[in-house]
Amino acid sequence: xxxxxxxxxxxxxxxxxxxxxxLKVDGEKVIGIDLDIGWMHRGHExxxxxxxxxxxxxxxxRICGICSTSHPLACVHAIEDIDNIDIPxxxxxxxxxxxxxxxxxxxxxxxxxxxxFIGYDTLWMWAWKYREPxxxxxxIISGNRxxxxxxxxxxxxxxxxxxxxxxLYSILDDIASKMDMIAKAANDDPVLRxxxxxxxxxxxxxxxxxCAVGPTSRASGIPADVRKDDPSxxxxxxxxxxxxxxxxxxxxxxxxxxxxxxxxxxxxxQCLDMLKNINGPILNDVKEISPGEGIGRYEAxxxxxxxxxxxxxxxxxxxHKVRAPSYVNIPTFEASCIGIPIADxxxxxxxxxxxxxxxxxxxxxxxxxxxxxxxxxLKISREKTEYLRRQINGN
Amino acid sequence: MGWYNKRLSKSIWVFHVSASPCxxxxxxxxxxxxxxxxxxxxxxxxxxxxxxxxxxxxSGVANNKVAPKVKYLYDQAPKPCFVVGVGTCPASGCCFKxxxxxxxxxxxxxxxxLYIPGCPPKPEAMIEGVVKLVEVLNG
Amino acid sequence: xxxxxxFISLHNSKISKLIKKKKRLYFEVKNxxxxxITDYLFNKIGCRLSTATAQETYNGIEVLYHFSHDESGQYFxxxxxxxxxxxxxxxxxxxxxxxxEWIEREMYxxxxxxxxxxxxxELLLTKDNPAGIKQPLRFRRES
Numbered sequence: 297x298x299x300x301x302x303x304x305x306x307x308x309x310x311x312x313x314x315x316x317x318x319l320k321v322d323g324e325k326v327i328g329i330d331l332d333i334g335w336m337h338r339g340h341e342x343x344x345x346x347x348x349x350x351x352x353x354x355x356x357x358r359i360c361g362i363c364s365t366s367h368p369l370a371c372v373h374a375i376e377d378i379d380n381i382d383i384p385x386x387x388x389x390x391x392x393x394x395x396x397x398x399x400x401x402x403x404x405x406x407x408x409x410x411x412x413f414i415g416y417d418t419l420w421m422w423a424w425k426y427r428e429p430x431x432x433x434x435x436i437i438s439g440n441r442x443x444x445x446x447x448x449x450x451x452x453x454x455x456x457x458x459x460x461x462x463x464l465y466s467i468l469d470d471i472a473s474k475m476d477m478i479a480k481a482a483n484d485d486p487v488l489r490x491x492x493x494x495x496x497x498x499x500x501x502x503x504x505x506x507c508a509v510g511p512t513s514r515a516s517g518i519p520a521d522v523r524k525d526d527p528s529x530x531x532x533x534x535x536x537x538x539x540x541x542x543x544x545x546x547x548x549x550x551x552x553x554x555x556x557x558x559x560x561x562x563x564x565x566q567c568l569d570m571l572k573n574i575n576g577p578i579l580n581d582v583k584e585i586s587p588g589e590g591i592g593r594y595e596a597x598x599x600x601x602x603x604x605x606x607x608x609x610x611x612x613x614x615x616h617k618v619r620a621p622s623y624v625n626i627p628t629f630e631a632s633c634i635g636i637p638i639a640d641x642x643x644x645x646x647x648x649x650x651x652x653x654x655x656x657x658x659x660x661x662x663x664x665x666x667x668x669x670x671x672x673x674l675k676i677s678r679e680k681t682e683y684l685r686r687q688i689n690g691n
Numbered sequence: 692m693g694w695y696n697k698r699l700s701k702s703i704w705v706f707h708v709s710a711s712p713c714x715x716x717x718x719x720x721x722x723x724x725x726x727x728x729x730x731x732x733x734x735x736x737x738x739x740x741x742x743x744x745x746x747x748x749x750s751g752v753a754n755n756k757v758a759p760k761v762k763y764l765y766d767q768a769p770k771p772c773f774v775v776g777v778g779t780c781p782a783s784g785c786c787f788k789x790x791x792x793x794x795x796x797x798x799x800x801x802x803x804x805l806y807i808p809g810c811p812p813k814p815e816a817m818i819e820g821v822v823k824l825v826e827v828l829n830g
Numbered sequence: 831x832x833x834x835x836x837f838i839s840l841h842n843s844k845i846s847k848l849i850k851k852k853k854r855l856y857f858e859v860k861n862x863x864x865x866x867i868t869d870y871l872f873n874k875i876g877c878r879l880s881t882a883t884a885q886e887t888y889n890g891i892e893v894l895y896h897f898s899h900d901e902s903g904q905y906f907x908x909x910x911x912x913x914x915x916x917x918x919x920x921x922x923x924x925x926x927x928x929x930x931e932w933i934e935r936e937m938y939x940x941x942x943x944x945x946x947x948x949x950x951x952e953l954l955l956t957k958d959n960p961a962g963i964k965q966p967l968r969f970r971r972e973s
Contacts, residue, residue, distance in 0.1 A: 306760055309739025312717040313709050314757055334955045335757045336711045339790035342966060346789060355786050361715020361811065380852070405718070408725075424725035442715045442811055507879045507929030518900075520878070526853065526903030591854060591896065591905055593880075602880050602896065619881035627932055651714065755961035791966045792959070 313652040324637045344616040365398045366596030368447035373592025374603040387451035387578045392530040393567040396560040401430040402597035403553040406649045426474040451579030492547035496644030502631040510599020511552045512625045512648045516544035522595040534566045546647040622651045700828035702734030706744035712751030715811040716778040728814045750777045754792045758800045765801040776803045779810045856907045868923045871897045884941045922948040940967045
């Protein structure tokens with residue numbers, strides 16, 4: 297059996313981040329995959345120990361530009377877990393609002409990129425066009441399109457201005473109608489179906505074995521969702537459903553994300569309803585953090601974000617561990633990529649919505665394969681054409 | 692090379708180099724191509740290979756591992772090639788400059804012609820930066 | 831809270847320094863028992879390995895595992911203290927939990943902890959790094 301190696305990366309036309317895969321292939325079939333990471337490693341855990349608690353919130357925001365609320369939110373949960381700090385009700389709703397808006401924009405971003413990866417650029421342009429209103433909502437609430445800087449220990453930094461709420465409602469209605477359209481289009485589209493159904497299956501057992509989280513595990517039938525299991529902020533006060541699918545292929549992951557976006561729109565609407573009625577403080581002033589350790593987690597768009605903070609009573613953390621969802625989802629490639637054609641490999645790699653900035657990893661070429669000559673290639677091509685012709689005629 | 696630069700300014704082809712950024716500038720760069728901003732109107736096009744590129748958009752702090760590859764990419768680009776540093780990271784190192792794995796300034800790895808500061812810069816700011824580059828190219 | 835009480839009564843002889851908080855349970859185990867505890871938590875009651883983390887203290891290097899019981903939102907955090915700082919070694923749990931492979935490789939990379947019986951103990955983040963960074967999160971504290 298001949299074995300060739302295809303290097304992908306570190307700089308590849310499709311992938312925005314630098315990462316390096318080595319696909320071991322036999323003919324067209326992928327028989328092995330190796331990952332080399334570290335291209336994005338910036339040493340957050342090292343820097344965080346030199347910052348105060350409030351400063352570290354701005355640092356963790358810059359772990360990843362897409363989940364720039366999930367990381368600070370998990371971080372403040374961890375700090376609040378040390379001392380069991382209470383949060384004002386209005387602040388809880390604002391946190392939920394920001395978190396869910398982020399989920400909408402992240403899922404739309406993924407839907408667009410998935411379209412781009414399978415060469416369906418219309419879907420890319422559509423999804424990203426309808427993502428702009430979400431960023432506009434962020435701009436109205438926090439003043440910035442990304443990196444909102446909203447989280448504080450004991451509450452939130454900025455209040456939602458009551459005069460801006462009607463505007464937010466009208467933008468949300470716009471997003472909701474467009475989202476319905478995308479959901480229907482994605483469901484009916486023959487191109488998406490033929491390209492994604494049955495591709496890159498991650499079975500239930502493998503998802504358990506690799507400890508996968510988020511939409512990746514929910515598409516494989518594991519009903520785990522931090523928002524339901526360990527509700528924080530206002531998640532026990534709003535109504536929403538957990539979306540679970542069974543097959544674990546890329547199409548199911550798409551469906552999970554599309555339906556989750558619709559659920560998020562529902563949550564955002566409930567939060568806005570409550571913000572109209574509830575008035576009060578948005579920040580509990582926290583003077584000091586007592587010695588101890590705390591675990592904070594939050595359901596980011598990609599899965600569970602985990603922060604562990606140990607404090608010794610000073611204003612700086614002694615140890616700050618960050619575990620991003622992609623870190624446990626990316627190793628599942630070993631299970632889902634084996635046995636599929638090369639053409640499907642890239643969309644399978646993209647299906648877990650990998651975020652290498654979070655994971656801080658990358659790839660490098662291992663060794664060079666046998667170099668085929670021009671005549672070899674011609675021969676292989678003719679053989680394959682013959683094989684396909686025989687298959688079509690035979691069946 | 693005045694005449695050459697002037698021709699370059701008609702339609703700039705850009706290549707995006709992510710040198711360990713936080714992903715945010717990258718997303719905003721991609722945002723430029725989508726219907727709301729649509730810089731392809733001005734002939735600015737994102738290309739897949741560095742060998743087609745006139746301008747490199749560099750984002751991030753360039754850690755020890757990725758810096759040699761960035762240098763390698765710059766050497767492969769046809770000259771004259773202009774480099775734009777997108778975001779605060781290439782300009783100052785943002786909050787990462789004290790890390791053990793960061794080389795320091797990106798400028799020490801490859802020469803940078805233009806900085807667009809901001810964390811992340813708004814797409815409007817990026818367009819303005821590119822327009823300024825075009826003005827310089829036109830002389 | 832049945833799971834927690836069951837767990838404590840079953841493993842009473844093996845665990846020490848119990849800290850019980852709301853939905854969090856921290857405890858210390860010996861290196862020899864970590865596989866047994868992992869087997870119980872992962873295979874018997876269906877916990878998910880959230881992550882594991884190491885930290886250097888005055889007493890030695892601590893490895894803290896976080897097992898999440900998703901149905902109840904309960905966290906089990908076994909802690910193993912390695913007193914030999916020069917040559918830290920601990921039993922690997924990768925053969926039981928496949929998802930621990932990268933987590934343990936990262937600890938090997940950043941702290942230099944050797945995992946016994948790990949299938950592929952290689953550097954993860956600083957592999958092929960031209961600057962030659964070695965165990966960055968330990969080095970600083972000793973200087």
